[in-house]
Amino acid sequence: MHDSPISATPYEVLGVGATAGEDELRRAYRRMLRETHPDTGGDPARFHAVQVAWERIGTPSARAAYDRGGTASSGGGPGAQPWAAPPARPPRQDSRPTARSYGHPGGWSRERYLVLMREWAGRGVSIGDPYDASLVRSAPRDLRRLLANALSEEATARSLASLGIGFTVWHDVATEAAGHGAPPKLDHIVLGPTGLFAVQSEDWGGVVRTRRGELVGEVLAGEKPVHELSMRARAISRAARVKFTGLLLVVPDDAALDSPEVLGRSRGAVTALVQQSRLPGVMRDGLPGAARIGGTELFEVRTRLQAAVTFV
Incomplete structure (x- = not known):
């Protein structure tokens, strides 16, 4: 599950609504782990997506950061713009000629x-x-x-x-x-x-x-x-x-x-x-x-x- 505007949200991956309580979220996570685990015939890609989803919204702090528009690791907060337009001329990191x-x-x-x-x-x-x-x-x-x-x-x-x-x-x-x-x-x-x-x-x-x-x-x-x-x-x-x-x-x-x-x-x-x-x-x-x-x-x-x- 890569971070993209069109990717499934962590809530969608876990099969719950964005207003789900902590207990419901935890039960959904455990259920999806069982359903997607490769050892029980599940899809490895879906299993990994479930784990990533839990990392993003599994704790109150991570969930709050995600709901505000960022992630716990990126320090997202009000006004976070993960998909904003890039600067017209990104700063060069070296002096080598470009294409x-x-x-x-x-x-x-x-x-x-x-x-x-x-x-x-x-x-x-x-x-x-x-x-x-x-x-x-x-x-x-x-x-x-x-x-x-x-x-x-x-x-x-x-x-x-x-x-x-x-x-x-x-x-x-x-x-x-x-x-x-x-x-x-x-x-x-x-x-x-x-x-x-x-x-x-x-x-x-x-x-x-x-x-x-x-x-x-x-x-x-x-x-x-x-x-x-x-x-x-x-x-x-x-x-x-x-x-x-x-x-x-x-x-x-x-x-x-x-x-x-x-x-x-x-x-x-x-x-x-x-x-x-x-x-x-x-x-x-x-x-x-x-x-x-x-x-x-x-x-x-x-x-x-x-x-x-x-x-x-």
């Missing part, structure tokens, strides 16, 4: 979140802090999903920046190839010596698995992420006259059981599911079977993308 970057990662998702949050709250209702933890947790899943994706896109952008000057990255690239209800964009395009990658950053608030080259899982609600990514990449390929060598779906570390997991090929590009922390290594090493780009070709692909890319 060249264009666009605003997470910008479209955050903007949509803010607009729809105000619509959901209602006309004339004043929202002091749209990132207040209690407000976010009470919002509909679609709203929380937008914020979760914005955070995921921002995390990916930070990882990609660490690749160095040999890589070029475009964020929030406009495309008309999105499916019904999907964002009209490709989250990231990455060009470097190991290839040209179309990258989508996703957070569904739970574990996803793979089957026959596509992602599956209860949290997906019928979505087909690999197909959607392929369609977006195809639209960019046509507009810029370039050929992607890799298509990556990046998810939080505990949302994937293995990483990188190669899913197959789509129009010649190797598709893979990648955990967030493994992304820089995948970019530097490349994907098995994916073509590399170098020399004059690298310069030509960058020039074509610079001329064709537009942003949402």
Whole structure:
């Protein structure tokens, strides 16, 4: 259970309401331990989630901190903003050159979140802090999903920046190839010596698995992420006259059981599911079977993308 706007709350994991008393909470915890323990045939992932949930709300002090919007370890209190927008220019930790970057990662998702949050709250209702933890947790899943994706896109952008000057990255690239209800964009395009990658950053608030080259899982609600990514990449390929060598779906570390997991090929590009922390290594090493780009070709692909890319 990772800390995300769309993750199940500790109360939901334990199967109780947010107003449950201490005795009810303790009984629920013990019941869920029995039901999920691997030794009795339970799911190890659910068993771990139950333990994490208890750490967050199992004591009066931890529960009070969580209910205020923080955690006991982080010293959360009134006004805590675990999902607030990052500073426009995060402070640099070293002087090494970063990857060249264009666009605003997470910008479209955050903007949509803010607009729809105000619509959901209602006309004339004043929202002091749209990132207040209690407000976010009470919002509909679609709203929380937008914020979760914005955070995921921002995390990916930070990882990609660490690749160095040999890589070029475009964020929030406009495309008309999105499916019904999907964002009209490709989250990231990455060009470097190991290839040209179309990258989508996703957070569904739970574990996803793979089957026959596509992602599956209860949290997906019928979505087909690999197909959607392929369609977006195809639209960019046509507009810029370039050929992607890799298509990556990046998810939080505990949302994937293995990483990188190669899913197959789509129009010649190797598709893979990648955990967030493994992304820089995948970019530097490349994907098995994916073509590399170098020399004059690298310069030509960058020039074509610079001329064709537009942003949402």
